[in-house]
Amino acid sequence: MIILDLPISQIVLTRIKESIENEIIDQIVLEDDLSSIGVNSITFIKIVVDLETEFDFEFDDEMLSYKSFPTTNSLVEYIDSKLSRIT
DSSP, rough: OOOOOOHHHHHHHHHHHHHOOOOOOOGOOTTTTTGGGGGHHHHHHHHHHHHHHHHTOOOOGOOSGGGGBHHHHHHHHHHHEEEEEEH
């Protein structure tokens, strides 16, 4: 499902929520630590693939670890910076 008409933060949160199995899924916010909401290396790669497809860009190789993004918001900021370089 492509949802580019939404803000980047909303798209990222939606993709994360679709990828994790967590009882607090509806309470996830931008300030959450990715590992504390159930994101691990496998889940993160799934999220990355979804976001690369959604936004039509590729993550830099050195950013392909969920440990590169301490919070959900840091992931949003990275995507925003990548998209601003494209346009």
